[in-house]
Amino acid sequence: MFEFNVTATFPAAPLLTVILALVGMEAIMSEFFNDTQTAFYIILIVWTADQYDAICSHTMITKRHWLR
Numbered sequence: 001m002f003e004f005n006v007t008a009t010f011p012a013a014p015l016l017t018v019i020l021a022l023v024g025m026e027a028i029m030s031e032f033f034n035d036t037q038t039a040f041y042i043i044l045i046v047w048t049a050d051q052y053d054a055i056c057s058h059t060m061i062t063k064r065h066w067l068r
Contacts, residue, residue, distance in 0.1 A: 022043065029039035057066050 026036070026039050026043060029042060030036040033039050033042075053066060057063055
């Protein structure tokens with residue numbers, strides 16, 4: 001076991017903001033699609049595409065052919 005004399009901070013405010021934004025987005029999209037499951041899957045697909053863009057799109061070829 002390691003002992004460090006450092007306090008660990010947790011960014012609670014940004015995390016709470018993101019969670020509230022996702023809940024609000026899901027509520028609006030569920031009204032638009034009349035189905036909460038479809039709204040959730042669309043949000044999940046968009047989040048996955050954003051993660052791919054942030055992690056994997058580093059070369060000029062992927063930047064040219066991947067959506068902005």
